Amino acid sequence: MEHIFDVIIIGAGPIGMACGIEAKRKGLDYVIIEKGSIVNSVFHYPTNMTFFSTAEKIEIGGVPFVSHGDKPTRREALEYFRRVKAAYGLLINTYEKVIDVKADDTNYKINTNKNSYLTKNIIIATGYYDNPVNMNIEGEDLPKVRHYFDEPHPYAYQKTAVIGAGNSAVDVALELFRVGAEVTMVIREPKIKLSIKYWVKPDIENRINENSIKAYFNSYPVEIKESSIVIQTPEGLVEIENDYVFAMTGYSPDHNFLRSIGLQLDEENCPVFNKETLQTNLKGIYLAGVVCSGKNTDKYFIENSIGHAKIITDQIAGSLKLIVNS
DSSP: OOOEEEEEEEOOSHHHHHHHHHHHHTTOOEEEEOSSSTTHHHHTSOTTOBOSSOGGGGOOTTOOOOOSSSSOBHHHHHHHHHHHHHHHTOOEEOSOOEEEEEEOSSOEEEEESSOEEEEEEEEEOOOSTTSBOOOOOBTTTSTTEESSOOOSGGGTTOEEEEEOOSHHHHHHHHHHHHTTOEEEEEOSSSSOOTTSOTTTHHHHHHHHHTTSSEEEOSOEEEEEOSSEEEEEETTEEEEEEOSEEEEOOOBOOOHHHHHHHTOOBOTTSOBOBOTTTOBBSSTTEEEOGGGGGTTOTTSOOHHHHTTHHHHHHHHHHHHHHHHHHO
16 A cells, blocks of 8 residues: 655745654654755855844754854855754655645645655645746846856956845845946835845945946836846936846746646735635645745745744644544
């Protein structure tokens, strides 16, 4: 007889790992399936990134997270989550991609690129960082366009454009500026966002005020060419020389994957789920973390989503107990 799990968790980010910890604590038969490395999104953050949250706010499973500064770095976070995995002996199948999910009368069948699994319940904790929001303009598919940023050195002394005014855009602009790149920011809003990290905001505002970083406010790109970028500004179209474009336009959950499973989404592409139980329109399928957010990805983050793990596993453990006792 084929093995049937109590729950399979899709995604081994911080929230998926927290779900695994709670499943293990409750004695649930579980496994976590992850298409990349553990905390794959954190791994793909910029090399020099510093978290907005303090270390203690993103601790999971009661494992202490001690960082050298007030805010942990990407490198410290990667080390921390490896320690969490080891401390709990979490069962995580990395580099295994979920292809589809099918339902029968009593279970779900998950097919991956490596295996097939049967499970009574599913927790989807896939995050959003793998799905950049496109600008939908001509030239966006040129090789010089980046939706992710690793480190600044390759772009030293190049003419660069950064699209956006959020934390990612500001961090990229400042890092590029510090290695000698010529930086232009293209910002739809009339000013830098108020949500910018408080220790960074004065820096970017000073660089813009002194014109060492050029900023076009109330503006947006309309075309990207091999050696230039065309920007719509309040004064009209402006075309400037350009070597690289960093489109820090945000990211979104994989709505196509959610639909393919049969999950209901509203008119704004936000998954429909019970806010108290986190169960979707399909019995036994739950959402955890930022995948709950639809397009409002700033609504959920690590520190306010960790609690999803206990809420969901309480529901699953309770339902399984009812089945056993019935």
